[in-house]
Amino acid sequence: DGGITQSPKYLFRKEGQNVTLSCEQNLNHDAMYWYRQDPGQGLRLIYYSQIVNDFQKGDIAEGYSVSREKKESFPLTVTSAQKNPTAFYLCASRSGNGYTFGSGTRLTVV
């Protein structure tokens, strides 16, 4: 079945460490997105990519980096520059007006 896989489901990071969240899709979608959700808040856009080897900053890109070397993969790195990284991270892909979401990664800084 086609879909988006995010891994890991739960991730713990020590302060000052970089960590990479995986997002893989087999839907053949060109566009992919990373969102962040904090308690009581809506999803906010971190980065997006419309095609391979191209990506753009979203509304809250500071402290994050991405790559899009393959159509299927859009990993997100949370760097030590991100001051408040504890959150729920969601990856999505799009075809036309239809969006598909992964099940999310919950990142906690310890």
Place this chain on the structure above:
Amino acid sequence: RKEVEQDPGPFNVPEGATVAFNCTYSNSASQSFFWYRQDCRKEPKLLMSVYSSGNEDGRFTAQLNRASQYISLLIRDSKLSDSATYLCVVNMVSTGFQKLVFGTGTRLLVSP
């Protein structure tokens, strides 16, 4: 001003009640509109798209008023399983890209 605004709730209703959620959006260039449902600690799932003519899916009715930039969701005969957070979502398209913009969500608690 937030691009998409919703009352965060919670709305506490008994089973069988009718409940309505409202949402406003600020960008008049917004092109398509949705209601998503999100259960605790899960990803959002599409509940229904919203059209100007109004659309219904079983107990759920959605309405869009482009002139007022207002979106609504009506749930009739509430079930316990309707308890969740309902996200008002706008698909914005500009200069060759599009993105979903989310409201903060309205929490619904349906009690026996």
